[in-house]
Amino acid sequence: MIRISKIEYYLPELILTNRDLEKEFPEWSSERIQEKVGITQRHISSENETVLDMAIQSSEKVFENYDRSKIDFILFCTQSPDYFLPTTACILQDKLGLNKNIGAVDFNLGCSGFVYGLAFAKGLITAGIANHILLVTSETYTKHIHPEDKGNRCLFGDASASVLVEKDMKAGDYKFCLGTDGNGAENLMVKKGGFRTDFMLNPKHEFGPEYLYMNGPEIFNFTIEKIPGLIKEALDENELTIDDIDYFVFHQANSFMLNYLRRKTKIPTEKFYIDMEKTGNTVSATIPIALKDMQHKGLLKQGHKVLLAGFGVGYSWGATIMDF
Missing domain, CATH: 3.40.47.10 (Thiolase/Chalcone synthase)
Incomplete structure (x- = not known):
């Protein structure tokens, strides 16, 4: 029924390594951090970099060798939007130069957001509302973290992923x-x-x-x-x-x-x-x-x-x- 036809992602340039964290929190060694959470580094959005900025980057990568005029719906998952209103998906439509006769909506979910986004995409496709959906998951959780919160700083990084979800009658019709x-x-x-x-x-x-x-x-x-x-x-x-x-x-x-x-x-x-x-x-x-x-x-x-x-x-x- 639906298939993921293309995936691209964007990671911010700034990198925070375990060694960097060890300098701030000497009681935590870089080796201990890696052993505890399986992470050696994470990417951190710059002061003026938002989920929209990152979404533009990952989406432009998706549109390399893909006709962006096919997109007929944007689903944008984030818990750190640029604004309460307007919807970030609406701004993304304009920034990417997509058609105006398309739907665009944000939804507020965290770690389950990608699976929910696929469920929404399947619903739109099954209902005949859309056939080529741009599903974006973009998050800057690090902007929510206190500088002295070593536990969460060790764990979270920032990123954006853009995925094309399309109708495909050869794909299995799996339940959510x-x-x-x-x-x-x-x-x-x-x-x-x-x-x-x-x-x-x-x-x-x-x-x-x-x-x-x-x-x-x-x-x-x-x-x-x-x-x-x-x-x-x-x-x-x-x-x-x-x-x-x-x-x-x-x-x-x-x-x-x-x-x-x-x-x-x-x-x-x-x-x-x-x-x-x-x-x-x-x-x-x-x-x-x-x-x-x-x-x-x-x-x-x-x-x-x-x-x-x-x-x-x-x-x-x-x-x-x-x-x-």
């Missing part, structure tokens, strides 16, 4: 499994910035409400509780088994969590892709970045079935299967 539990909302949150903060501010964490707060242990507990069941559900709903899947690509949260999930779900190591060493956790962009890197390495080939799973802030989670 989506989930939500807003009871865990405060475990990963930026309190300041929305209208509620202006009138009902009640900060609960040391760096203040304008900075990213993450309750790591609770996020880990949520993940190990929900995601194994999500993977089973996605396989069962599509009448497939682990043996039928060529690769499993999860949101690249951190290597410790991913390896725990792999063991818990009994996925063979050779089918489970982990590679966030040079980029860090780029939130909604991690899955498309991983897929592009797999293509570059020759791992992802035509005919492969890949199970994608995203999970995190919200709480929100989703999984589906894609043919490549």
Whole structure:
């Protein structure tokens, strides 16, 4: 029904290495950081660089050898938009010189955003509203992080990924499994910035409400509780088994969590892709970045079935299967 026909991504020029962090936090060695989260460096957006700027970069790469006039819808996933209004997707349409008779919308999701974006794209294509969709996941979480928050600074990086999702009747018609539990909302949150903060501010964490707060242990507990069941559900709903899947690509949260999930779900190591060493956790962009890197390495080939799973802030989670 739908197929990902092209993936490109953009990483900011500024690089923050583990050695850089070690200089700021001598109690944390660069080796310890890599061992803990599987990251040696992450890219950081410059002071004046936004999700829109990065989206333009990744999207222009997509349009190399592709007719941009085919695009009939933009889906833009971000939790750090340039403005409350207007919609970043609308500005992107103009900046890219796309047709004006197209749809364009932002949606606010984090680490599950890419899977949800594919679900939205499938809905638009199935309904006959669009056939060639530009799905963008762009995030600058590092702008939300306090300079002294060494845990989150070790983990997160900035990036934008642009993906072409197109109608393809030869591709499998796979079901999506989506989930939500807003009871865990405060475990990963930026309190300041929305209208509620202006009138009902009640900060609960040391760096203040304008900075990213993450309750790591609770996020880990949520993940190990929900995601194994999500993977089973996605396989069962599509009448497939682990043996039928060529690769499993999860949101690249951190290597410790991913390896725990792999063991818990009994996925063979050779089918489970982990590679966030040079980029860090780029939130909604991690899955498309991983897929592009797999293509570059020759791992992802035509005919492969890949199970994608995203999970995190919200709480929100989703999984589906894609043919490549």
